[in-house]
Amino acid sequence: MSQRSKDEAAIKEILLNMAKAWNAGDGAGYAAAFLDDATYISFDGQLAEGRQVIQDVHQMLFDGPLKGSKMDDQHHGDPKIRFLTDDSVVVISVGGVSFGESAETDPDRGSIISITAVRHGDTWRLASFQNTRRQAAYQQ
Template sequence: MFDESAERQAILDLGRALEDAWNRGDVAGFASLFTDDADFIAWNGQYGQGRQAIEDGHRPLFDGPLAGSRIALVGGDSEPAHFESLRFIRPDVAIMVTSGAVTLAEQKATDPDHESIQTFVLIKDGDRWRATGFHNTRRQLQS
Protein backbone atom coordinates (compact mmCIF):
# COMPACT_ATOMS: atom_id res chain seq x y z
CA MET A 1 0.00 0.00 0.00
CA PHE A 2 1.28 3.43 -0.98
CA ASP A 3 1.64 5.82 1.96
CA GLU A 4 2.21 9.22 0.34
CA SER A 5 3.06 10.93 3.62
CA ALA A 6 5.76 8.36 4.44
CA GLU A 7 7.18 8.52 0.91
CA ARG A 8 7.27 12.34 1.01
CA GLN A 9 9.23 12.08 4.28
CA ALA A 10 11.62 9.53 2.75
CA ILE A 11 12.25 11.89 -0.19
CA LEU A 12 12.80 14.76 2.22
CA ASP A 13 15.32 12.52 4.00
CA LEU A 14 17.09 11.97 0.66
CA GLY A 15 17.28 15.75 0.19
CA ARG A 16 18.74 16.13 3.67
CA ALA A 17 21.26 13.34 2.94
CA LEU A 18 22.37 15.16 -0.22
CA GLU A 19 22.79 18.37 1.81
CA ASP A 20 24.66 16.55 4.57
CA ALA A 21 27.11 14.81 2.23
CA TRP A 22 27.82 18.08 0.38
CA ASN A 23 28.24 20.05 3.60
CA ARG A 24 30.73 17.46 4.92
CA GLY A 25 32.66 17.61 1.64
CA ASP A 26 31.92 13.90 1.10
CA VAL A 27 31.93 13.62 -2.68
CA ALA A 28 31.58 9.81 -2.66
CA GLY A 29 28.67 10.04 -0.21
CA PHE A 30 27.01 12.70 -2.35
CA ALA A 31 27.36 10.61 -5.52
CA SER A 32 26.13 7.47 -3.72
CA LEU A 33 22.67 9.04 -3.48
CA PHE A 34 22.32 8.82 -7.28
CA THR A 35 21.64 5.70 -9.34
CA ASP A 36 24.49 4.03 -11.22
CA ASP A 37 23.10 5.40 -14.51
CA ALA A 38 21.92 8.82 -13.32
CA ASP A 39 21.87 11.82 -15.64
CA PHE A 40 23.27 15.02 -14.12
CA ILE A 41 23.11 18.49 -15.68
CA ALA A 42 25.02 21.15 -13.76
CA TRP A 43 24.13 24.86 -13.51
CA ASN A 44 26.53 25.66 -16.36
CA GLY A 45 25.10 23.05 -18.72
CA GLN A 46 27.78 20.42 -18.20
CA TYR A 47 26.36 16.92 -18.51
CA GLY A 48 27.49 13.78 -16.77
CA GLN A 49 26.04 10.32 -16.91
CA GLY A 50 26.43 7.82 -14.13
CA ARG A 51 27.28 7.89 -10.46
CA GLN A 52 31.01 7.70 -11.17
CA ALA A 53 30.83 10.71 -13.52
CA ILE A 54 28.97 12.66 -10.82
CA GLU A 55 31.65 11.81 -8.29
CA ASP A 56 34.51 12.50 -10.71
CA GLY A 57 32.97 15.82 -11.79
CA HIS A 58 32.41 17.02 -8.23
CA ARG A 59 35.76 15.93 -6.77
CA PRO A 60 37.80 18.85 -8.20
CA LEU A 61 35.05 21.23 -7.10
CA PHE A 62 34.93 19.87 -3.54
CA ASP A 63 38.74 19.95 -3.42
CA GLY A 64 38.93 23.41 -5.03
CA PRO A 65 36.51 26.34 -5.35
CA LEU A 66 33.66 24.65 -3.44
CA ALA A 67 35.79 23.30 -0.58
CA GLY A 68 33.98 24.04 2.66
CA SER A 69 30.87 25.27 0.87
CA ARG A 70 27.37 24.59 2.13
CA ILE A 71 24.30 23.70 0.13
CA ALA A 72 20.63 24.02 0.98
CA LEU A 73 18.19 21.99 -1.13
CA VAL A 74 15.09 21.38 0.95
CA GLY A 75 15.15 24.23 3.41
CA GLY A 76 18.55 24.35 5.06
CA ASP A 77 19.26 24.26 8.78
CA SER A 78 17.37 27.40 9.69
CA GLU A 79 14.35 27.03 7.38
CA PRO A 80 11.43 24.63 7.47
CA ALA A 81 11.75 21.78 5.00
CA HIS A 82 9.85 22.24 1.75
CA PHE A 83 9.74 21.44 -1.95
CA GLU A 84 8.68 23.76 -4.75
CA SER A 85 6.87 20.71 -6.10
CA LEU A 86 6.81 16.99 -5.38
CA ARG A 87 4.61 14.68 -7.36
CA PHE A 88 4.46 10.95 -7.70
CA ILE A 89 4.31 9.61 -11.25
CA ARG A 90 3.99 6.10 -9.82
CA PRO A 91 4.48 4.87 -6.26
CA ASP A 92 8.17 4.27 -7.10
CA VAL A 93 8.84 7.33 -9.32
CA ALA A 94 8.66 10.98 -8.30
CA ILE A 95 9.63 14.37 -9.65
CA MET A 96 10.89 16.88 -7.10
CA VAL A 97 11.50 20.54 -7.86
CA THR A 98 13.31 22.44 -5.16
CA SER A 99 15.24 25.65 -4.66
CA GLY A 100 18.93 25.25 -4.06
CA ALA A 101 21.74 27.51 -3.04
CA VAL A 102 25.47 27.13 -2.52
CA THR A 103 27.18 29.30 0.06
CA LEU A 104 30.95 29.45 -0.29
CA ALA A 105 33.13 28.73 2.73
CA GLU A 106 34.12 32.36 3.22
CA GLN A 107 30.55 33.66 2.95
CA LYS A 108 28.00 34.14 5.69
CA ALA A 109 25.12 34.31 3.20
CA THR A 110 24.52 33.01 -0.30
CA ASP A 111 25.21 35.33 -3.21
CA PRO A 112 22.00 35.81 -5.19
CA ASP A 113 23.81 34.56 -8.31
CA HIS A 114 24.31 31.16 -6.63
CA GLU A 115 20.59 30.47 -6.20
CA SER A 116 19.13 27.76 -8.42
CA ILE A 117 16.01 25.80 -9.10
CA GLN A 118 16.59 22.09 -9.40
CA THR A 119 14.61 19.22 -10.83
CA PHE A 120 15.19 15.70 -9.58
CA VAL A 121 13.76 12.52 -11.06
CA LEU A 122 13.66 10.04 -8.20
CA ILE A 123 13.16 6.30 -8.17
CA LYS A 124 12.56 3.98 -5.28
CA ASP A 125 15.12 1.20 -5.31
CA GLY A 126 13.92 -1.39 -2.81
CA ASP A 127 13.17 0.69 0.27
CA ARG A 128 15.46 3.59 -0.64
CA TRP A 129 14.89 6.62 -2.87
CA ARG A 130 17.71 7.70 -5.18
CA ALA A 131 18.11 10.43 -7.77
CA THR A 132 18.28 9.15 -11.34
CA GLY A 133 17.99 12.52 -13.06
CA PHE A 134 19.07 15.99 -11.96
CA HIS A 135 18.95 19.36 -13.71
CA ASN A 136 20.21 22.51 -12.01
CA THR A 137 19.37 25.95 -13.43
CA ARG A 138 20.51 29.25 -12.00
CA ARG A 139 17.73 31.65 -11.14
CA GLN A 140 17.74 34.79 -13.21
CA LEU A 141 18.41 37.92 -11.18
CA GLN A 142 15.61 40.46 -11.45
CA SER A 143 16.71 43.94 -12.46
Protein backbone atom coordinates (compact mmCIF):
# COMPACT_ATOMS: atom_id res chain seq x y z
CA MET A 1 0.00 0.00 0.00
CA SER A 2 1.39 3.41 -0.97
CA GLN A 3 1.96 6.12 1.62
CA ARG A 4 -0.82 8.18 0.05
CA SER A 5 -3.26 5.28 0.38
CA LYS A 6 -2.23 4.83 4.03
CA ASP A 7 -2.79 8.54 4.65
CA GLU A 8 -6.22 8.45 3.01
CA ALA A 9 -7.17 5.44 5.14
CA ALA A 10 -6.02 7.23 8.30
CA ILE A 11 -8.11 10.30 7.45
CA LYS A 12 -11.18 8.16 6.77
CA GLU A 13 -10.58 6.45 10.12
CA ILE A 14 -10.71 9.87 11.82
CA LEU A 15 -14.16 10.48 10.30
CA LEU A 16 -15.32 7.04 11.38
CA ASN A 17 -14.05 7.55 14.93
CA MET A 18 -15.76 10.94 15.14
CA ALA A 19 -19.07 9.36 14.11
CA LYS A 20 -18.65 6.57 16.65
CA ALA A 21 -17.89 9.11 19.39
CA TRP A 22 -20.96 11.13 18.36
CA ASN A 23 -23.11 8.01 18.65
CA ALA A 24 -21.69 7.33 22.11
CA GLY A 25 -22.34 10.92 23.22
CA ASP A 26 -18.60 11.29 23.86
CA GLY A 27 -17.40 14.89 23.48
CA ALA A 28 -13.78 14.00 24.29
CA GLY A 29 -13.75 11.22 21.71
CA TYR A 30 -15.35 13.49 19.12
CA ALA A 31 -12.71 16.18 19.67
CA ALA A 32 -9.73 13.80 20.01
CA ALA A 33 -8.44 14.24 16.44
CA PHE A 34 -8.36 18.05 16.60
CA LEU A 35 -5.21 20.07 17.12
CA ASP A 36 -5.07 21.99 20.40
CA ASP A 37 -5.64 25.25 18.46
CA ALA A 38 -8.13 23.93 15.90
CA THR A 39 -11.12 25.94 14.69
CA TYR A 40 -14.65 24.58 14.29
CA ILE A 41 -17.44 26.47 12.54
CA SER A 42 -20.88 25.04 13.19
CA PHE A 43 -23.74 24.88 10.69
CA ASP A 44 -25.16 28.12 12.09
CA GLY A 45 -21.90 30.09 11.92
CA GLN A 46 -20.71 29.76 15.51
CA LEU A 47 -16.94 29.58 15.96
CA ALA A 48 -15.31 27.30 18.50
CA GLU A 49 -11.57 27.76 18.95
CA GLY A 50 -9.44 25.04 20.50
CA ARG A 51 -9.90 21.32 21.05
CA GLN A 52 -11.09 21.80 24.64
CA VAL A 53 -13.84 24.20 23.55
CA ILE A 54 -14.84 21.85 20.70
CA GLN A 55 -15.01 19.01 23.23
CA ASP A 56 -16.99 21.01 25.80
CA VAL A 57 -19.50 22.37 23.30
CA HIS A 58 -20.13 18.93 21.82
CA GLN A 59 -20.52 17.35 25.25
CA MET A 60 -23.09 20.00 26.12
CA LEU A 61 -24.92 19.22 22.85
CA PHE A 62 -24.72 15.44 23.40
CA ASP A 63 -26.10 15.88 26.93
CA GLY A 64 -28.81 18.29 25.75
CA PRO A 65 -30.40 19.03 22.37
CA LEU A 66 -28.55 16.29 20.45
CA LYS A 67 -28.98 13.61 23.12
CA GLY A 68 -29.67 10.27 21.46
CA SER A 69 -28.91 11.49 17.94
CA LYS A 70 -26.99 9.13 15.68
CA MET A 71 -24.52 9.74 12.90
CA ASP A 72 -23.86 7.21 10.15
CA ASP A 73 -20.65 5.57 11.35
CA GLN A 74 -20.04 3.45 8.26
CA HIS A 75 -19.13 6.17 5.77
CA HIS A 76 -19.19 9.86 5.20
CA GLY A 77 -20.40 9.88 1.64
CA ASP A 78 -17.04 8.66 0.31
CA PRO A 79 -15.06 11.75 1.31
CA LYS A 80 -13.10 13.65 -1.29
CA ILE A 81 -9.53 13.99 -0.05
CA ARG A 82 -7.28 16.47 -1.84
CA PHE A 83 -3.63 16.64 -0.89
CA LEU A 84 -2.28 20.19 -0.78
CA THR A 85 1.16 18.92 0.25
CA ASP A 86 2.38 15.56 1.54
CA ASP A 87 1.47 16.81 5.03
CA SER A 88 -1.82 18.68 4.48
CA VAL A 89 -5.19 17.84 2.96
CA VAL A 90 -8.61 19.30 2.41
CA VAL A 91 -11.49 16.88 2.91
CA ILE A 92 -15.03 17.42 1.65
CA SER A 93 -17.62 15.02 3.01
CA VAL A 94 -21.34 14.73 3.63
CA GLY A 95 -23.20 13.51 6.66
CA GLY A 96 -26.04 14.15 9.00
CA VAL A 97 -27.76 12.88 12.09
CA SER A 98 -30.94 11.01 12.85
CA PHE A 99 -33.10 10.86 15.94
CA GLY A 100 -35.03 7.98 17.45
CA GLU A 101 -35.26 4.60 15.78
CA SER A 102 -34.95 5.95 12.24
CA ALA A 103 -31.59 5.38 10.60
CA GLU A 104 -32.34 8.03 7.99
CA THR A 105 -30.74 11.43 8.29
CA ASP A 106 -33.15 14.12 9.41
CA PRO A 107 -33.63 16.13 6.18
CA ASP A 108 -33.08 19.36 8.10
CA ARG A 109 -29.73 18.11 9.40
CA GLY A 110 -27.99 16.95 6.23
CA SER A 111 -24.58 18.63 6.08
CA ILE A 112 -21.55 19.05 3.92
CA ILE A 113 -18.31 19.48 5.80
CA SER A 114 -14.94 20.91 4.89
CA ILE A 115 -11.92 19.82 6.91
CA THR A 116 -8.27 20.82 6.81
CA ALA A 117 -6.05 18.06 8.19
CA VAL A 118 -2.31 18.13 8.77
CA ARG A 119 0.26 15.50 9.50
CA HIS A 120 1.27 15.82 13.15
CA GLY A 121 4.18 13.48 13.81
CA ASP A 122 3.02 10.03 12.77
CA THR A 123 -0.69 10.87 12.83
CA TRP A 124 -3.14 13.20 11.17
CA ARG A 125 -4.93 15.95 13.11
CA LEU A 126 -7.75 18.29 12.18
CA ALA A 127 -6.77 21.95 11.98
CA SER A 128 -10.17 23.25 10.87
CA PHE A 129 -13.71 21.98 10.41
CA GLN A 130 -16.68 23.74 8.86
CA ASN A 131 -20.18 22.26 8.86
CA THR A 132 -22.76 23.71 6.46
CA ARG A 133 -26.36 22.59 5.94
CA ARG A 134 -26.86 21.02 2.52
CA GLN A 135 -28.89 22.92 -0.02
CA ALA A 136 -30.28 22.02 -3.43
CA ALA A 137 -27.66 22.01 -6.18
CA TYR A 138 -27.12 25.12 -8.22
CA GLN A 139 -29.22 25.25 -11.36
CA GLN A 140 -27.46 26.21 -14.60
